[in-house]
Amino acid sequence: MADAMQKRRTDYGPPHYEQFLPPIVKENYGKWKYHEILKPGVMVHVSETDAKLYTVRSASGRLLSIDKIRMYCDLADKYCDGYIRFTSRHNVEFLLTKEENIDPLINSLDAIGHPVGGMGNSISAIVHTQGWVHCHSAATDASGVVKCVMDDLIEYFKEMKLPGKLRIALACCLNMCGAVHCSDIAILGVHRRPPRIDHANLRKVCEIPNVSASCPTAAIRPATVDGNPSVEVLEEQCMFCANCYTVCPAMPLNDPLNDGVSIWVGGKVSNARHEPMFSKLAIPFLPNNPPRWPEVTTAVRNLVELWAKNAHKYERMGEWIERIGWPKFFKMAGIEFQKEHIDDFKHAGLTYKRSTHLTF
Amino acid sequence: MADAMQKRRTDYGPPHYEQFLPPIVKENYGKWKYHEILKPGVMVHVSETDAKLYTVRSASGRLLSIDKIRMYCDLADKYCDGYIRFTSRHNVEFLLTKEENIDPLINSLDAIGHPVGGMGNSISAIVHTQGWVHCHSAATDASGVVKCVMDDLIEYFKEMKLPGKLRIALACCLNMCGAVHCSDIAILGVHRRPPRIDHANLRKVCEIPNVSASCPTAAIRPATVDGNPSVEVLEEQCMFCANCYTVCPAMPLNDPLNDGVSIWVGGKVSNARHEPMFSKLAIPFLPNNPPRWPEVTTAVRNLVELWAKNAHKYERMGEWIERIGWPKFFKMAGIEFQKEHIDDFKHAGLTYKRSTHLTF
Amino acid sequence: MADNIPKTPKLDELEKGGWPSFVKEIKMAAKRSPMGGDLLGQLEQSYNEKIGHWKHGGIVGVMGYGGGVIGRYSDLPEKYPNISHFHTMRINQPAGWYYTTDALRKICDIWEKHGSGLTNMHGSTGDIILLGTRTEELEPTFDDLQKIDFDIGGSGSDLRTPSCCCGMSRCEWACYDTMALTYDLTMHYQDELHRPAFPYKFKFKMSGCPNDCVASIARADMSIIGTWRDQIQVDQDAVREYAERGLDIQNDVISNCPGKCMEWDGKELNIENEFCVRCMHCINVMPKALRPGKDRGATILIGSKAPIIEGAFLSSVFIPFMKITPPYDEIKDLVDRIWDVWGEEGKNRERVGEFIQRVGLGNFLDAIEMEPIAEMVAHPRENPYVFYEEYYEEDDGEEEEES
Amino acid sequence: MADNIPKTPKLDELEKGGWPSFVKEIKMAAKRSPMGGDLLGQLEQSYNEKIGHWKHGGIVGVMGYGGGVIGRYSDLPEKYPNISHFHTMRINQPAGWYYTTDALRKICDIWEKHGSGLTNMHGSTGDIILLGTRTEELEPTFDDLQKIDFDIGGSGSDLRTPSCCCGMSRCEWACYDTMALTYDLTMHYQDELHRPAFPYKFKFKMSGCPNDCVASIARADMSIIGTWRDQIQVDQDAVREYAERGLDIQNDVISNCPGKCMEWDGKELNIENEFCVRCMHCINVMPKALRPGKDRGATILIGSKAPIIEGAFLSSVFIPFMKITPPYDEIKDLVDRIWDVWGEEGKNRERVGEFIQRVGLGNFLDAIEMEPIAEMVAHPRENPYVFYEEYYEEDDGEEEEES
C-alpha cells in the first residue's frame, strides 16, 4: 500500500507537445515564411525551406462524443499521418503535406456532418460554455443556442464574403466563461429576478457575512426570517449578477419566467488596427425559446448582415460602429434605445457623450 | 424711508447688450459671411452686405486699474467711435471700420504696454484666477506666474508661427476657477501638506459632521483633541484637495514649504477635429519661486517649443501627443515618468494601457 | 492721494517684460486709493513668504441679494489696515462683453468713489469684477450701479452669471443668437441668480458653434452649443481657389476630418453629410468656401465642472438638436424640470452633473420625464449589470411592479 | 449497451441543420453509456421548462489534488439516476492542442471505461473536458490517465491551465516560442496549478503576436503577447506585386494604420517605424511582403478578466518588451513577485487585476519593487488628487516621512 502510494505520480504535467507535432512542423518550427488562404477553410503555410503545410479547418461543435473523436482519428490517420490539432475556437484542424488529400478529406468531413470553413473573412465557431448541459448557473442553454445560430449563419462559415473576421461568443451567465466581453457579437444569458432565498437552509450551507459581502451593490442584509437567521435582498438594488449564488447555493436566480438572452456587439480582441474593445449592449433581452431560439437567430443574422452590407473592408463590427456612431447603428439596426442601454455601474459617467460630435 | 425702500430696484439685470453694439455690428448682425486674419492680432469680418469690420485684439493683463480702462476708452473714442469689447480670454478688442486706423491704434496700444496679437495660430492670453492678490485658497500666485510665463512667450502671442492654437490656463488651487482641466497647457497651484487643524476653534466655526463628510477619501474623523471636540486627519489618506478647507476655515492647507505648481498638458475645449479632452499631468511639482518663477517659465517654454517643432499643422498639443503616444512625449520632453503620473482616483483602471499598441 | 506706497523690490521685477504688468496697474491704483498701497505691501510679503495673507471667506452682501459679493479680509489687518476689508463685487457684464466708453467710464467713476480702483475685466465666469472694497461701501456702490443700470452677478449656490461668445454680432458661424439667449435667460432667472437656493452653483454658457469659444462644454452646468442639421454649404469655386493658393486639401482638411466623410478629386469637394460630426474643422480652414448648413440650432449638453469632488466633467449631450428661437420656452421648460429634480434631491454642494452620475442618467431622465436616446451616450453599457425594475411571478404570468 | 434513450422531440429539432449537432453526439454516447440517455432526458426537460436541472456545485476531487474536477449533481436524481453524479474532469491539454491519433484514442478508451463518453474539445480555458462521471470513477480515471501521461488541469483558486496559440509551430508571425513557454510555465508551476492557494484563479495565456489568437488580452491574468522592437521587414518587390494584383494599398493598408506612419508613392512603401504601434494590420494584409522585425520578444500585460465583480478588464501593459528565452527566469521572477504580494494582500475572490486597481498601480509597483513607466498607462492622470507621501516641516526644511 505504501508502495502503491509511492508509485502514484502527481504533478507530472501535460505531455510534452513535441511528441505530437507532425514531422513537417518539427522540421519547420519557427521557419514559416508566409501563408495563403487557398479557399474557404483551407490554407497553406510556406516555409523558408520551401516546405508546404496545408491546413483544413472544420467545425467540431466542441461537444464531442468519443465516437466522433475516433472518426476524426480515422481521417487523420488516413490523410495526415496520424496527427491532428484543435484551435483556440474549438475547430479541428487537419494538417496535410499532400495537396491532393485536401478534397477527399473535405468530402469525408462533410459526410460526417462537419463543414469546412471559418478561415479568413468568415464567421468561425462560436466560443461557448456549458448551459443546461452541465452548469448550475445557466440562464440559457449554450450548445442549443449556438447550434441554432450557426445553422442559420452557416453560409458565412463556409464562405469568405464578409468585410472582415466576425467572432461570436456565447456565455450562459454573467460569469462569462469565454470571450463574450470582447466579441463582435456576444450572446449572453441573463437573469432578471432577484435571488429567491432558501431561508430554511441558508444558514446551514452558507456563512451569512460572506453572502452579504458578496453583493457588489450591497443589496443583501442579514435578517431573521421565520425564526431562521438568514438574509434579505433589497430587490430594487439587485442587478442579477448572481455573485451571491456563486457564493451560496441557497440564493438561486434561475427562473424560467425571467431568464433569457441579451445581445452585445462591437468587441474585439486583436490589436489589428484598433485597440481591443469591449462588447456593448445592443439588445437587452430576448426570450428563451427552445429548441430553436428564433428571436435570437434572427437578431444575430440581422446584425451580421447589417455590418456585412455597410462596413468598409477590414472593419470589424466595433470599428464600423465607431465610425458611423451608435445613434446611427441603433437606427439602422431598428433597435430601440432604452434606459437599459445606459450604463449605471461604477464608471457610467465616462460613457456619456461628452462632445458635440453628432450626426443627423 | 419707506419711499426710499420702494424706489430701491433689484433684479433689473444687466444692461441690454444692444445699446453697446457699434452701428456696423447692429446692421450686420447675423449677416457675417467670412473673416480673414490680416496680420497678427488683426482680422477683418466681411458681411453679406460687403461691410467690413476690423478687429484689433490686444493683451489686457485682466487685472486693470480704472486708469487703464480710461486710457482704453480714450483710444476707443479716438479710433472706434466709442465702442470696445473684451473677449472670453480677457483680451480687449477694438472694432474698427476704417482700415487706416489699425496701425495708429496698434502703436498707441504698444505705447501703453499692451501688445497686439493672440489671434490665429498663436498663444492667446492665459485664463487665470486670483492667487495671492485676492483668494484665501491659493497655493501659488496667479497674476505673477502669468506675467512671467507670458513675458517669456510673448513672441508666440505677437506672431503666428505655431502649428495651431495653444491655450494656457492657470488656477491657483484645485478648485480650478477657469479652464485648467481642458487646456493645452495648464498651470495648477497645489498643496502637498494635509490641513493643519485649529483644534481650539474648529468647533466654533464649523460643524464637525459637515467637515468629516467633505472629505472625498474619508480621511477626516471626529476626535477629541486637548479636550476640544474636533477632527483628526489620517494623513496618508489625504490628497490635498482642500475641500475640507472650503467647508471649514479651521483646516488650512496653505503652506510655504510644500505649496507649489504642477503642469498639465493636452486638454482642449473645441470640437474641431478631436473631441474635447482633459488636460493630463505632465510635471507633478515645481517650487513657488517668486517673483519670476523661473522653473515654471522654463518648463512651459520647453513644452511649447517641443510641440511647435514636432506637431503636424492644426494638431493641438493633445492631438499631437495622442498620435505619438505618451511614452514618446515623456521621453522627448525629458520628463521622468513617476508614480504621481499614474491615476489612482475612482476611474484609475480605465487609464491603464490596455492594448499592445506601443512604440519602441 | 494715497501716500502709503511701500517698497516692493520683488514685485518691481514684474514691471519688466513685454506682457502687461498687473503691478503697474496696482501702483496706478495706489496713487488714488490707500487700498492699493496696502495691497502692494501685503502682496510683497506674500512673495517673500510664499503664502497668501487672506482670511477664509466671510459673508457680506448687498440688501435683498444673497450673492454677488465675495467677502475678503486680510489676516494682517494691523499691518495693512486699508485692506482689512477687501471684498469683491461681481457685476453682471453685458452679453458678449461689448461696452460703450460712456458706460465703462461710469463704472470707473463709481469704483473710484467706492473701491480700490482695481478690477478684473473680466472674471472667468464672465462678470465684471470690482476688486476690493469695505463692507460699508457695498450698499452705496450698489446704489450708484443701479443708477447706471448695472446689476449684480451670481455667487454661492445660485445661478451664476450666464455668458456667451460674440456669436452673430461678429462671427459668421453662429448657429443661433447667443447674445439674445444669454440676455433672455439672465433676465428670466433673476431671482435664481440673486438668491442662492440651489444645492450648489449652476452655470449657463452659450457658444454659437462647436468651436465653443466660451469653453462652455468644460465649464457650464448647461452648455448650449450651436450646430446644424442639414448640409454644409459649399462654394466649390472658392474651394478650388484655396487649393490653387496652396492649401493641401487632402492632408490639411480631409485627413483631419473625424467623420471620415470627405473626398477631394482635385476639382470637387464631396462631403457625405450623413457622417459629418459637425466638428467645424473644414469650415475653420476654408471660411470663404464652407459654411454651416441652413437648418441651424443648438446641441444642449449638461453637467460640466471643475474637479472638486468627483473629478472634472465635460458636459454630456442632452438634446442633440433644438431650434433656438424666442421666447425660448423649450429651453426654459427643460431647465425648470432639471432644477426641480436636482433642487429637490441634489445633496448639498453637489453639482447637477455629479447628481446625474450618482442617481444614473436613466433614472434622472425618468424623473424629468424625458426619453433616453442613443445620442446621449458615447456607447451603450459594457457591463451586464442592468437593474430591471419588474419581473414575472409564477401565479400570473404578467409583469409585476417590484414588491 | 444503454437502453434508457428517451423521446426528445425538442432536442431532435437540433439534429437538423448544417452545423454539427451536439444532440447527435449525446445520442451516440448514449448508445454506450446510460449517462447519455439520462442526460438527454434531463436536457429535454430543461428545454420544456426553460431551466437547468443541476444542483449547485459540490466539492469532489482526486487524491493529492485540490482542483481539476467540477462536481455536478442532478437535482432530479430519482428521475435521472445515471446522472445523479455528473462530474467534469479538466485534463491539461498539450500546448497548442496538437495530438497524435494514438494519444487521442487512448483518452477515448479511458473515458469509455470510466465516464459518459462525452467531452469538450476543448474547454474555454483550454483543457480537455471529460464531461460526466461518478465520484467513485474519479480516482480510477486518474489512475489510467497517469499511465498515458496526461495530468489534471486547474480549477478553483489556483493557477489555471495555461494555453497558447500555435505560434512557431505553424505561424510565420510568432515573435517567441509560445508552446515552449507554455509547457515550461505549466511544468514549473505544477504545485500552484494543482493546489488552490491563491485569493482567486490566475490564468496565463500566450499569443505569438498582437493578433492575439488565444484572446489573451481579454481573458488572462497574465497575457504574454509577442512583439518586436526593430523595423518591420519589408520586401518592396512583393509590395509592388500586391499592388499590381489589385490591392489598394492607400485605402486598405495606409488609411487603416493606427500609427499613421506609412507612405506609399506607388513604388516604395515607407514605414516610419518609430511611430508604428505594432498593430499587425499591414503585415496581415500583405503576409508575403511584410514581416515582424528581427528583434523579437513579448509584451507582458496583466489583469484581464470577465465582469464579475468590478466589471470586465482587459489586461494592461506591465513590461513593454521582454526577450522570451529559456529558462524564462525573468518572467518567473516577475510572476513570483506578483503572486507574493497578491497572495498576501489580495482579498478572497479578488483577481489580481482587481487587486491592482484597488491598491493602485503605483502602490502595487512599489510593493513588487518595480519602477513605473509611461508605457503602463494610456495617459497620465487627469485629476489632481495626488497622494504625496512626504512633506517638509518648518523646523528642519528636510523632507520627512509622514508621521
Ligand code: SRM
Ligand atoms: C488557428 C488559430 C490559432 C490557434 O492556435 O488555434 C489562428 C490562426 C490564424 N490566425 Fe488568428 N487564429 C485563431 C484565433 C484567433 C483569435 C481568437 C479568437 O477568435 O478567439 C483572434 C482574435 C479575434 C478578435 O480580435 O476578436 C484572431 C485574430 C487574428 C487576426 C486579426 C483579425 C482582425 O482583423 O482583427 C489575424 C490576421 C488576419 O486574419 O488578417 C489572424 C491570423 C491568423 C493566421 C493567418 C496566422 C497565420 O499566419 O497562420 C492563422 C489563420 C487565420 C484564419 O483563421 O483566418 N488571427 N485569431 C485560431 C483559430 C480559431 C478558429 O478556429 O477560428
Ligand code: SRM
Ligand atoms: C473670481 C473667480 C476667479 C477669477 O479670478 O476669475 C473665482 C473665484 C473663486 N472661486 Fe471659482 N471663481 C471664478 C470662476 C470659476 C470657474 C470658471 C467658470 O465659471 O467658467 C470655475 C470652474 C467651472 C465650474 O464651475 O466648475 C470655478 C470653480 C470653483 C470651485 C469648484 C466648483 C466645483 O464644483 O468643482 C470653487 C469651490 C467652491 O465653490 O466652493 C470655487 C470657489 C471660488 C472662491 C469663491 C473661493 C472659495 O473657496 O470660496 C473664489 C473667490 C476668489 C476671490 O477671493 O475673489 N470656484 N470658479 C471666477 C468668478 C468670476 C466671475 O464671476 O466672473
Ligand code: SRM
Ligand atoms: C473672440 C473670441 C470669442 C469671444 O466672444 O470672445 C473668439 C473668436 C474667434 N474664434 Fe474662437 N474665440 C475666442 C475664444 C475661443 C475659445 C475659448 C478659450 O480659448 O478659452 C476656444 C476653445 C479653445 C480650446 O479648444 O481649448 C476657441 C476655439 C476656436 C477655434 C477652434 C480651434 C481649434 O483648432 O481647436 C476656432 C477655429 C479656428 O481658429 O480655426 C475659432 C475661431 C474663432 C474666430 C475665427 C471666429 C470668427 O469667425 O470670428 C474668431 C477669431 C479667432 C482667433 O482669435 O483666432 N475659435 N476660441 C474668443 C477670443 C479669445 C481670446 O481673446 O483669445
Ligand code: SRM
Ligand atoms: C468549463 C468552462 C466553460 C466551458 O464550457 O468551456 C467553465 C465553467 C465554469 N466556470 Fe468559468 N469556465 C471556463 C472558462 C472560463 C473563462 C474563459 C477562459 O478561461 O479563458 C472565463 C473568463 C475569463 C476569466 O477568467 O475571467 C471564466 C469565468 C468564470 C467566472 C468569473 C470569474 C471572474 O473573475 O469574473 C466564474 C465564477 C467563479 O469563479 O466563481 C466561473 C465559474 C465557472 C463554473 C465553475 C461555475 C461556478 O459558478 O462555479 C463553471 C462550471 C461549469 C460546469 O458545470 O462545467 N467562470 N470561465 C471553462 C473552463 C474549461 C477549461 O478548463 O478549459
Ligand code: SF4
Ligand atoms: S457562463 Fe455561467 S452558466 Fe455558463 S458555464 Fe460559465 S458559470 Fe456556468
Ligand code: SF4
Ligand atoms: S444577484 Fe448580485 S446584485 Fe442581486 S443580490 Fe445577488 S449579488 Fe446582489
Ligand code: SF4
Ligand atoms: S483657483 Fe482656488 S485659489 Fe484660485 S481663485 Fe479659484 S478658489 Fe481661489
Ligand code: SF4
Ligand atoms: S485636503 Fe481633501 S483629502 Fe485632505 S483631508 Fe481635506 S478634504 Fe480630505
Ligand code: SF4
Ligand atoms: S463659438 Fe463659433 S460662433 Fe461663437 S465666436 Fe466661436 S466660432 Fe464664432
Ligand code: SF4
Ligand atoms: S465639419 Fe468636421 S466632420 Fe464635418 S465634414 Fe467638416 S471636417 Fe468632416
Ligand code: SF4
Ligand atoms: S497570435 Fe500571432 S503568432 Fe499566434 S497564431 Fe495568431 S497570428 Fe500567429
Ligand code: SF4
Ligand atoms: S503594424 Fe500597424 S501601426 Fe505598424 S505600420 Fe503596420 S499598420 Fe501601421
